[in-house]
Amino acid sequence: xxxxxxxxxxxxxxxxxxxxxxxxxxxxxxxxxxxxxxxxxxxxxxxxxxxxxxxxxxxxxxxxxxxxxxxxxxxxxxxxxxxxxxxxxxxxxxxxxxxxxxxxxxxxxxxxxxxxxxxxxxxxxxxxxxxxxxxxxxxxxxxxxxxxxxxxxxxxxxxxxxxxxxxxxxxxxxxxxxxxxxxxxxxxxxxxxxxxxxxxxxxxxxxxxxxxxxxxxxxxxxxxxxxxxxxxxxxxxxxxxxxxxxxxxxxxxxxxxxxxxxxxxxxxxxxxxxxxxxxxxxxxxxxxxxxxxxxxxxx
Amino acid sequence: xxxxxxxxxxxxxxxxxxxxxxxxxxxxxxxxxxxxxxxxxxxxxxxxxxxxxxxxxxxxxxxxxxxxxxxxxxxxxxxxxxxxxxxxxxxxxxxxxxxxxxxxxxxxxxxxxxxxxxxxxxxxxxxxxxxxxxxxxxxxxxxxxxxxxxxxxxxxxxxxxxxxxxxxxxxxxxxxxxxxxxxxxxxxxxxxxxxxxxxxxxxxxxxxxxxxxxxxxxxxxxxxxxxxxxxxxxxxxxxxxxxxxxxxxxxxxxxxx
Numbered sequence: 442x443x444x445x446x447x448x449x450x451x452x453x454x455x456x457x458x459x460x461x462x463x464x465x466x467x468x469x470x471x472x473x474x475x476x477x478x479x480x481x482x483x484x485x486x487x488x489x490x491x492x493x494x495x496x497x498x499x500x501x502x503x504x505x506x507x508x509x510x511x512x513x514x515x516x517x518x519x520x521x522x523x524x525x526x527x528x529x530x531x532x533x534x535x536x537x538x539x540x541x542x543x544x545x546x547x548x549x550x551x552x553x554x555x556x557x558x559x560x561x562x563x564x565x566x567x568x569x570x571x572x573x574x575x576x577x578x579x580x581x582x583x584x585x586x587x588x589x590x591x592x593x594x595x596x597x598x599x600x601x602x603x604x605x606x607x608x609x610x611x612x613x614x615x616x617x618x619x620x621x622x623x624x625x626x627x628x629x630x631x632x633x634x635x636x637x638x639x640x641x642x643x644x645x646x647x648x649x650x651x652x653x654x655x656x657x658x659x660x661x662x663x664x665x666x667x668x669x670x671x672x673x674x675x676x677x678x679x680x681x682x683x684x685x686x687x688x689x690x691x692x693x694x695x696x697x698x699x700x701x702x703x704x705x706x707x708x709x710x711x712x713x714x715x716x717x718x719x720x721x722x723x724x725x726x727x728x729x730x731x732x733x734x735x736x737x738x739x740x
Numbered sequence: 741x742x743x744x745x746x747x748x749x750x751x752x753x754x755x756x757x758x759x760x761x762x763x764x765x766x767x768x769x770x771x772x773x774x775x776x777x778x779x780x781x782x783x784x785x786x787x788x789x790x791x792x793x794x795x796x797x798x799x800x801x802x803x804x805x806x807x808x809x810x811x812x813x814x815x816x817x818x819x820x821x822x823x824x825x826x827x828x829x830x831x832x833x834x835x836x837x838x839x840x841x842x843x844x845x846x847x848x849x850x851x852x853x854x855x856x857x858x859x860x861x862x863x864x865x866x867x868x869x870x871x872x873x874x875x876x877x878x879x880x881x882x883x884x885x886x887x888x889x890x891x892x893x894x895x896x897x898x899x900x901x902x903x904x905x906x907x908x909x910x911x912x913x914x915x916x917x918x919x920x921x922x923x924x925x926x927x928x929x930x931x932x933x934x935x936x937x938x939x940x941x942x943x944x945x946x947x948x949x950x951x952x953x954x955x956x957x958x959x960x961x962x963x964x965x966x967x968x969x970x971x972x973x974x975x976x977x978x979x980x981x982x983x984x985x986x987x988x989x990x991x992x993x994x995x996x997x
Contacts (some may be wrong), residue, residue, distance in 0.1 A: 521862035521863075521880075522861075522862050522863070522880030522881075522882045522883070523880060523881070523882075524879060524880055524881060525881050528881060550880070550882050551882045551885065551886070552881050552882055552885065570839075571810055571838040571839065571840075571859075571860075572840070573810055573811060573812045573813060573838065573840070574811040574812065574813045574816060574838070574840040574841075575813065575816070575840070576811070576839075576840030576841065576843045576844045577811075577838060577839050577840030577843070578840070579840075579843060580839045580840055580842070580843040581839070595813070596814065598814070599812065599813035599814050602813050602816070603813055623924050623925070624810075624924070624925050626810075626862075627810070627859050627862070627922075627924060627925045628924045629862060629863070629864055629865040629922065629924060630864065630865070630924060
């Protein structure tokens with residue numbers, strides 16, 4: 442199993458590789474996009490946040506470092522869907538990245554996927570595509586996807602069924618941080634720019650507490666820390682065919698990402714060193730490793 | 741005059757026949773009835789419960805379309821059963837809300853009418869940004885291509901998506917939801933009512949949430965079941981081949997006002 446890690450800033454490639462990173466994903470806002478749309482149209486799901494997106498100059502540095510260390514880098518153009526005028530700029534950005542040998546593109550828009558297919562650019566299907574069933578995977582394979590990121594709110598048994606039914610793609614799952622309660626593929630708010638809609642409800646929990654039972658659900662979904670972990674399930678994930686574990690959240694400080702990376706790497710090494718799932722579970726759920734209570738990804 | 745669609749989505753199947761009989765005099769406004777659910781598979785049980793409704797609508801000379809939520813893998817077996825049962829009972833078409841469902845329908849029921857549901861049009865919908873002038877040409881090309889490629893009969897959109905542009909520039913039939921627009925769906929709060937002891941989400945839910953809604957104070961945002969929606973502010977719709985009247989949201993709107 443390999444670890445997919447957010448990259449920011451570019452000069453952290455070295456320390457993240459040492460911490461266990463096997464691949465990087467990153468955001469990119471080219472100048473021509475900014476000139477065309479100011480900040481009105483997002484190029485990716487973190488498009489409003491300039492500090493987590495690379496420019497032409499910095500992404501070249503990042504890609505050169507990734508090549509130097511022999512790790513693949515993927516650029517994310519994962520806004521749900523692009524308009525005609527946006528698409529022209531996305532194609533231009535992909536061509537630019539292709540010149541600097543980017544390993545692949547993360548996207549969910551079918552037109553972007555199709556374009557990548559025509560220029561033989563590998564693609565990873567973003568979780569923003571609504572991939573909750575086997576037929577969706579078959580559908581997106583028509584557009585040449587090589588790798589599919591499964592949604593955060595899918596169960597392990599669903600994961601197993603889907604993977605068993607859809608051959609010839611690599612599978613990536615969320616493993617750490619940012620367990621959003623909502624389905625990202627149908628989150629249609631202006632995410633992050635004006636304050637997230639989900640947080641508007643979260644910040645007013647008393648509204649939702651109509652009765653005792655409902656209060657319980659509010660506690661479960663809204664009052665737990667946002668960070669989440671799925672480490673205790675990687676033994677099972679490995680068995681069913683997941684190859685990439687994704688550490689989420691490009692906005693987190695680099696030091697947090699590095700520590701998380703070490704933790705995931707430790708879990709993978711542990712998995713490889715034991716001969717049964719129960720032995721793995723005993724060790725991984727130790728006090729040192731399992732610090733987030735029941736705020737789990739796949740429970 | 742535009743044709744109208746009456747959406748009875750989210751209404752439990754047992755309540756639908758009674759509603760249709762009570763409202764029979766006002767049904768002349770509509771040529772099509774939507775049944776099913778946009779958001780939740782739990783509301784579609786049992787698969788055989790819908791045949792009476794299809795018969796009733798056909799007796800009233802209305803077309804019946806079944807609205808399918810995003811297909812979750814754990815409902816795959818039930819999905820195939822209910823689609824098969826509905827087709828056998830003469831359903832006129834389906835409204836699909838994810839590409840997997842579209843792909844299945846195209847491959848297995850190619851002669852049926854397929855409508856692209858509003859969850860597949862993912863333009864941003866947020867009342868806080870509705871007046872942002874920097875937004876340009878919001879109608880995504882992806883949807884236009886899909887409608888042509890798979891011979892879909894129509895695309896259903898939320899009103900505020902259409903308000904950005906552009907009926908003039910696209911050549912596909914458009915149905916417009918007139919009361920509310922959707923902004924997100926989520927893991928359902930109510931599912932925990934019936935959660936298994938081990939806390940696994942995905943266990944069957946029998947909670948009847950269709951009458952439960954919660955407003956965020958001082959905003960048009962409300963939560964209905966597992967969906968977040970906004971009440972529509974506009975009174976008139978300029979561009980639409982069909983107008984979709986959501987009966988549940990209409991009821992909520994009238995309760996509030």
